[in-house]
Amino acid sequence: MSDEPLVLGIETSCDETGVGIVRGQTLLVDTVASSVDEHARFGGVVPEVASRAHLEAMVPTIERACRDAGVQLRDLDAISVTSGPGLAGALLVGVASAKALALALGKPLYGVNHLASHVAVDIVEHGPLPEPTMAMLVSGGHSSLLLVPDVTNDVRSLGSTMDDAAGEAFDKVARVLGLPFPGGPHVDRAARDGNRIAIDFPRGLTTGRDMERHRFDFSFSGLKTAVARWVETRHRAGESVPVADVAASFQEAVVDVLTRKALLACKEHDVDHLLIGGGVAANSRLRALAEERCAKAGVTLRVPRPGLCTDNGAMVAALGAQMVSKGRAPSDLGLPTDSSMPVTLVQA
Amino acid sequence: MLLLAIDTSTTAITVGLHDGSSVVAEETTLDARAHAEHLAPGIGAALDAVGAAPGDVTDVVVGIGPGPFTGLRVGIVTGRTFAFALGLPVRGLTSLDALAHRAWRDGHRGDLLVATDARRKEVYAAAYALDDDGAVRTAEPVVARAADLPSRLRALPCAGRGPSLYPEALPHAAGPLDVSGGALADLAVRRITGTAGGDTTAEGLQWVDPGRGFDGLEPLYLRRPDAAPAPPSKKSTLG
Ligand SMILES: [Zn+2]
Numbered sequence: 296m297s298d299e300p301l302v303l304g305i306e307t308s309c310d311e312t313g314v315g316i317v318r319g320q321t322l323l324v325d326t327v328a329s330s331v332d333e334h335a336r337f338g339g340v341v342p343e344v345a346s347r348a349h350l351e352a353m354v355p356t357i358e359r360a361c362r363d364a365g366v367q368l369r370d371l372d373a374i375s376v377t378s379g380p381g382l383a384g385a386l387l388v389g390v391a392s393a394k395a396l397a398l399a400l401g402k403p404l405y406g407v408n409h410l411a412s413h414v415a416v417d418i419v420e421h422g423p424l425p426e427p428t429m430a431m432l433v434s435g436g437h438s439s440l441l442l443v444p445d446v447t448n449d450v451r452s453l454g455s456t457m458d459d460a461a462g463e464a465f466d467k468v469a470r471v472l473g474l475p476f477p478g479g480p481h482v483d484r485a486a487r488d489g490n491r492i493a494i495d496f497p498r499g500l501t502t503g504r505d506m507e508r509h510r511f512d513f514s515f516s517g518l519k520t521a522v523a524r525w526v527e528t529r530h531r532a533g534e535s536v537p538v539a540d541v542a543a544s545f546q547e548a549v550v551d552v553l554t555r556k557a558l559l560a561c562k563e564h565d566v567d568h569l570l571i572g573g574g575v576a577a578n579s580r581l582r583a584l585a586e587e588r589c590a591k592a593g594v595t596l597r598v599p600r601p602g603l604c605t606d607n608g609a610m611v612a613a614l615g616a617q618m619v620s621k622g623r624a625p626s627d628l629g630l631p632t633d634s635s636m637p638v639t640l641v642q643a
Numbered sequence: 644m645l646l647l648a649i650d651t652s653t654t655a656i657t658v659g660l661h662d663g664s665s666v667v668a669e670e671t672t673l674d675a676r677a678h679a680e681h682l683a684p685g686i687g688a689a690l691d692a693v694g695a696a697p698g699d700v701t702d703v704v705v706g707i708g709p710g711p712f713t714g715l716r717v718g719i720v721t722g723r724t725f726a727f728a729l730g731l732p733v734r735g736l737t738s739l740d741a742l743a744h745r746a747w748r749d750g751h752r753g754d755l756l757v758a759t760d761a762r763r764k765e766v767y768a769a770a771y772a773l774d775d776d777g778a779v780r781t782a783e784p785v786v787a788r789a790a791d792l793p794s795r796l797r798a799l800p801c802a803g804r805g806p807s808l809y810p811e812a813l814p815h816a817a818g819p820l821d822v823s824g825g826a827l828a829d830l831a832v833r834r835i836t837g838t839a840g841g842d843t844t845a846e847g848l849q850w851v852d853p854g855r856g857f858d859g860l861e862p863l864y865l866r867r868p869d870a871a872p873a874p875p876s877k878k879s880t881l882g
Contacts, residue, residue: 343712343868350716350862354723368728384713387679391717394683395724399697628683 300372300619303360303396304612305353307389308381308409309436310334310345312352314360315609316371317616322419324364325602325609328352335476339466340435342382349388357392360608371402373625375615378406378643379636381436386632394628403625405615406643408450408636409606410437413572415446415617416610420599428597429566431557433581434573434605435462435477438553439638440511440560443570446614447621452638453560454511457500461549461575464515468545471523472538482542483578489543491580496521496548501555511560518548543580550581554588561594570597577601618642645695646702647686647725648828651718652710652738653759654804656681658689659824661832666825668692673821675760678717686725689824703731704831706738706822708863709767709784710759715862723860735860736831738822739803743771743778745826746802746818754781756796758805758813759821761786766805766813767865770796777833786865789813 299319306313312328330348334340361368376393379386390406397404414430427444439455459467462479469478474485499514500506522545529536561569569589575581576598589596603609623642630643644663651657654675660668670685670692690697705722708715719735726733739757746755752773758766766789770782782796789797789805789812802818810816819826 341868346712346716347864347868350720353720354727357724358727384716387713388716388720391679391682392720392724394679395721396728398683398687399725399728401697628687629680631677631680 300616301366301370302373302375302612302615302619303357303371304608304610304615305374305376305389305393306409306412306606306608306611307349307353307385308377308379309385309606310340310348311606312349312356313606313608313611314356315607315612316360316364316366317419317609317612319616319620320418320422322609322613323366324360325607326356326360326363327607328356331477339476340382342384345382346384346388349385353388353392357396368396368400371400373403373405373615373619375405375407375611375618377409377412377611378630379409379633381409381634383632383634386634390630390632394630398628404628404630405618405623406626406630407611407614407618408638408641410439410441410638411446411450411641412610412614414441414443414450414570415614416572416603416607417570417597417599418617419609419613420603421597424570425568427564427566428568428570429557429561429564430570430572431553432573433461433553433571433575435466436460437573438513440557441638442560442564442566446641447617447623448641450639450641454509454513454556456513456515457509458514458516459519461513461515461553462573464519464549465575467519468522468542471526472536472541479575479578482546483580485539486543486546486580489537489539489541491543491547493537493540494525494544496544498548498552501552511556513552513556515549518545546578546580550578550584553581554585557585558588558592558594561592567593568595568597572599572604574605576604644701645699646704646828646831647700648704648824648831649682649686649718649722650706650738650741650822650824650827651678651682651714652706652708653742653821655821655823656685657822657824658682658685659826659828660689660693660695661828663832666828669823669825671823675714678714682717682721697725698729700729700731703733704827705733705735705860706741706827707735707860708738709761709786709865710738711762712862712864719860719862733860734831736827736834737784737863739767739769739784740778740780741822741827741830742802742819743773744830745823747773747778748826748829749818751800751818754799755818756799756801756813757803758789758801759803760805760808764788766803766809768792768796768805770799784863784865
């Protein structure tokens with residue numbers, strides 16, 4: 296037997312019903328039920344559809360996670376759950392379920408921040424986090440640069456997107472190019488056969504005044520509009536659209552800005568570890584360019600495997616286990632959800 | 644027997660405990676916006692009130708609505724998860740039936756319309772005939788504007804918050820406003836035993852196998868989801 300805490304984590308902030316079980320820094324199981332197919336025809340996540348799917352998937356997903364991990368609920372040391380940020384109705388299903396588990400089993404409950412969980416998950420993949428770590432989270436819902444002295448209680452926001460999240464830009468450009476939702480993987484695939492310097496798309500917030508006022512912030516809305524306009528111009532002229540080149544050039548504009556600002560943040564804050572998380576971390580060009588630039592700057596790059604980059608329960612369990620290990624007090628059973636929970640608040 | 648009843652389909656976040664012969668505890672908080680905050684503490688308080696532990700519960704019943712979706716789901720997922728964690732049988736009951744049963748316990752007899760707040764200028768409604776044996780449903784649950792309900796139903800005495808929201812369409816307010824956990828628990832025990840709380844033997848109470856009890860626990864939504872993606876302002880907070 297191990298003295299390390301056995302923690303079950305529940306994540307329902309968007310369209311994935313995730314349940315993970317972690318012992319200390321070891322991942323035992325990561326079970327995810329996704330309703331992404333139900334949202335595809337709307338071109339985005341429909342909150343009520345997501346909430347209904349969470350309700351149906353919740354108990355079966357807990358059951359499957361326990362069975363696959365060979366864990367009895369009574370052996371758990373704690374329950375952790377995403378209490379924000381996220382879609383309000385979706386969060387409520389997970390939080391109510393986590394409370395019922397904690398109450399029925401007499402176990403402590405930890406309501407934790409979804410973004411800090413994206414950072415903590417790399418502990419079960421690559422071991423303890425150096426303190427501080429620089430973290431860049433890029434997904435369909437968020438793009439932020441975080442300085443993380445202690446993932447259990449000290450997460451500082453250096454910058455975030457002013458408009459669209461990086462993943463959202465991928466979705467919108469995919470639509471312009473006639474590629475399916477979610478756009479990330481499809482744009483990535485299309486870009487493989489394309490020339491990434493074919494079209495010089497704008498790099499948002501990277502020059503002059505912008506670098507003073509929004510040094511570590513991002514903006515992808517102008518880029519998205521530029522791509523749409525470029526494609527429209529070709530259509531009007533009756534010319535075919537070189538999908539691969541547009542995808543590759545767009546993708547390059549996104550990952551160029553992301554990696555440039557992340558490494559600048561590392562340099563200015565004297566941090567030698569960069570962690571990239573969130574669904575967009577699965578992007579092959581982002582990984583390649585980040586590796587190249589980190590190597591050049593002497594920064595160690597950490598990227599969890601793709602399955603742990605997208606939303607999942609393991610990341611919530613991983614952060615919960617850190618909370619228990621560090622002796623943090625549990626949350627109250629009256630814990631509220633907070634759809635706009637600030638990233639600086641690790642525990643509710 | 645210790646039956647735990649949970650309902651979050653109305654403004655009341657309500658919990659009841661029934662020992663097979665009577666309601667022994669009830670905890671209710673009126674707050675239409677914070678179901679998840681009050682429910683688990685309410686269950687804890689009800690158990691504390693009778694000196695019971697979660698492990699002492701033998702049956703779980705949840706109100707399956709109809710009711711505003713977000714709050715409704717909190718009660719259903721709480722009941723399902725609590726029962727799963729302890730390996731207990733769990734079953735759902737129509738929340739409007741529980742409201743009618745509450746009126747019956749309060750002494751109401753004769754025809755009764757139950758109309759609760761469905762938001763968006765509509766009500767959830769069903770009709771019942773109450774005699775000394777209990778309340779029998781005579782019109783199935785619907786979601787509609789109060790004024791669009793059949794006039795013979797609108798002419799009935801009406802329980803629920805419908806009359807206070809739409810006094811012109813539903814002029815005959817009568818009976819309780821919200822579901823109570825105690826009434827839901829009492830109705831559940833009567834439905835299990837087929838009596839007024841008589842047969843409390845193990846055989847008489849085995850209604851759903853643990854782990855197989857989720858099929859009869861679907862929420863009564865009565866509305867399709869709005870098919871609009873999340874507004875960007877909300878999405879941008881996601882990770
Ligand atoms: Zn996320």
